Amino acid sequence: MTNRNSLGRAHVFAMASAVLERRWQRLATDGPDWLCSAAVRSIAMPLITDGSPVLVVALKDGVSGRDIPSNLWGIPLRAVRQSPLQMQSNPPGLTLRRTQAAGTATVLVRDRLNGERSYLLTCGHVAAPDAAARYGDELRVALPGGVVVDAFLREWQPAIGDGRPLTTLDAALVEVDAGTLQSLTAQGSNWLPRRVSDDIRAGLPIALQRMNGPLEGMVCERWSGEVGGGPGEAADYLLREAIGYRTPELTIGGDSGAPIWSEGDALVGMHVGAIDTPRINGANAVMARVKPALDWYCVKPYTRDDPATLTAEDWPARPVDGPLSAAAAAAGSEDLEILAKTLWGEARGEGRTGMEAVAAVVLNRLSKRYRGCDSIAEVCLDPKQFSCWNANDPNLPLLERIDWRPDEAYEMARSVATLALSGQLNDPTRGARHYVARSLPLALRPKWLDQKSPCAVIGRHEFYNDIR
Numbered sequence: 001m002t003n004r005n006s007l008g009r010a011h012v013f014a015m016a017s018a019v020l021e022r023r024w025q026r027l028a029t030d031g032p033d034w035l036c037s038a039a040v041r042s043i044a045m046p047l048i049t050d051g052s053p054v055l056v057v058a059l060k061d062g063v064s065g066r067d068i069p070s071n072l073w074g075i076p077l078r079a080v081r082q083s084p085l086q087m088q089s090n091p092p093g094l095t096l097r098r099t100q101a102a103g104t105a106t107v108l109v110r111d112r113l114n115g116e117r118s119y120l121l122t123c124g125h126v127a128a129p130d131a132a133a134r135y136g137d138e139l140r141v142a143l144p145g146g147v148v149v150d151a152f153l154r155e156w157q158p159a160i161g162d163g164r165p166l167t168t169l170d171a172a173l174v175e176v177d178a179g180t181l182q183s184l185t186a187q188g189s190n191w192l193p194r195r196v197s198d199d200i201r202a203g204l205p206i207a208l209q210r211m212n213g214p215l216e217g218m219v220c221e222r223w224s225g226e227v228g229g230g231p232g233e234a235a236d237y238l239l240r241e242a243i244g245y246r247t248p249e250l251t252i253g254g255d256s257g258a259p260i261w262s263e264g265d266a267l268v269g270m271h272v273g274a275i276d277t278p279r280i281n282g283a284n285a286v287m288a289r290v291k292p293a294l295d296w297y298c299v300k301p302y303t304r305d306d307p308a309t310l311t312a313e314d315w316p317a318r319p320v321d322g323p324l325s326a327a328a329a330a331a332g333s334e335d336l337e338i339l340a341k342t343l344w345g346e347a348r349g350e351g352r353t354g355m356e357a358v359a360a361v362v363l364n365r366l367s368k369r370y371r372g373c374d375s376i377a378e379v380c381l382d383p384k385q386f387s388c389w390n391a392n393d394p395n396l397p398l399l400e401r402i403d404w405r406p407d408e409a410y411e412m413a414r415s416v417a418t419l420a421l422s423g424q425l426n427d428p429t430r431g432a433r434h435y436v437a438r439s440l441p442l443a444l445r446p447k448w449l450d451q452k453s454p455c456a457v458i459g460r461h462e463f464y465n466d467i468r
Contacts, residue, residue, distance in 0.1 A: 040063075110299060121174075121294075219244075223283065342380040362380060
C-alpha cells in the first residue's frame with residue numbers, strides 16, 4: 001500500500017486537483033470533505049525542485065481556516081483568503097464590438113488544415129466573454145500606427161455562461177484578412193516570437209509582452225481554480241493545469257491574452273488574469289500554456305524566421321476550408337440530398353433552428369476531416385455517428401421513403417442544407433462536433449460525456465465542442 005507521506009509533490013497536487021475538479025463538477029465521492037467548491041477557490045503548489053513544498057489553498061469568504069488541517073497527504077498546507085482570479089486584457093490589442101471587452105493578442109497563427117486562413121490567438125474570455133458569443137462576432141484589432149481593422153470570432157473555449165465549465169483551455173481564434181496578415185507579419189521582431197516552447201519550470205525568467213511594453217517576471221507554481229466573477233458573484237469558469245507567475249508590479253485590465261516569452265524570445269504562455277492577493281509562493285498572476293491551445297486548434301504560429309510555412313506533415317491530403325465557408329458550395333447533389341435527409345432524420349421536430357444546429361455540426365466535422373471524412377455525405381453516413389442512418393433506427397425506413405412523400409419539414413431541411421452548402425449558415429453551436437439528445441437516460445449517455453459541459457443547448461439537444 002502506498003504511503004501518502006512519501007508521495008511526490010507533483011503527485012499530491014495532481015490528486016488534490018482531481019478531487020477539487022470532481023467536486024467542482026459535483027461528482028466527487030472521495031477526498032477530504034473540506035476540499036470542495038463551496039469552500040475552495042483555487043489550489044497551488046510551487047514548482048521548486050528542492051526545499052519544503054507548501055500546498056496553498058485559497059478559501060472563499062465565510063470559510064474558517066480553523067477547519068482546515070495543517071497538511072494534506074504529508075505535504076504542509078497553508079490556507080489563505082482570496083477572490084477569484086480576475087480576468088484582464090507590443091502585440092495588437094483586441095476589443096469585442098458587442099461588449100467593448102478588451103484584451104491582447106497572443107500570437108498570429110495559420111490554419112494547418114487550410115493554409116489560406118490566418119488567425120490571432122487570444123484568451124477565450126476576451127473574444128467570447130458570455131453566453132451571447134456567436135461564430136462571426138466582430139472584434140476591432142488595433143495595429144501599430146493607430147490603424148484599426150476588423151476581425152471575426154471563429155472558435156473558442158470555454159463556453160462561458162452555461163454553468164461553470166471546467167477547462168484546461170482559455171483560448172480563441174479570431175480570423176484576420178490578407179491585408180491585416182501582411183501588416184502583422186511586417187512587424188517582425190516587434191511582437192512575433194522567435195520560437196514556441198513548452199519548457200516551463202520553477203524560476204524560469206519570463207516577460208509579459210503588454211501593449212505598453214514588457215513586464216518581467218518569474219514562474220512560481222502550478223495553479224487550478226476559479227476565474228472571473230466580481231465581488232459576491234459566482235466565477236465564470238474553472239481553469240485547471242495553469243501556471244502561476246510573479247511580476248514586480250500588478251498586471252492590468254486589457255492584459256488578458258498577452259503573450260508570455262521566456263529566454264530567447266520563446267513563446268511559452270498567454271496571460272489569463274491577476275491574483276488579487278499574492279500568496280506564499282509569490283504568484284500574483286496566472287498564465288495558460290500556449291502549446292495545448294495550438295495543438296487543440298490545429299494551428300501553426302508565425303515566428304520571426306518562419307511565416308508558418310506548412311509542410312507535408314501539416315497539410316492534409318485534400319485540404320478543406322473552414323466549417324461554414326463558401327468552399328462547401330462545391331458539394332454535389334448527393335451531398336445536398338444526404339445532408340437534407342440527415343437534418344430531417346435528426347431534427348425534424350426541432351424546427352429550423354434545430355436543423356441549422358445539426359448542419360453546423362456536420363460542417364464542423366468536415367472542416368477538420370473528423371474521422372477521415374472528406375465530403376458532406378461521408379460525414380453524415382459515417383457509421384454510428386448520426387443515429388438516423390443506423391440500421392436498427394426507426395428513422396431509416398422513413399428516410400428511404402421521404403423522396404416519394406416529402407413533407408413540410410423535409411422542404412425546410414432542404415432549404416437549410418442548401419444554405420449550409422452555400423457557406424451562408426452561421427454556427428449557433430460554437431464549433432461543436434458532437435451532440436446528444438437531452439432526453440437520453442443517464443445510463444445510455446456515452447462515456448465521452450464524462451465531466452464535460454455542453455457549449456450550447458438548442459432545442460432538445462446538448463452540443464459539445466471539446467470532445468477529441
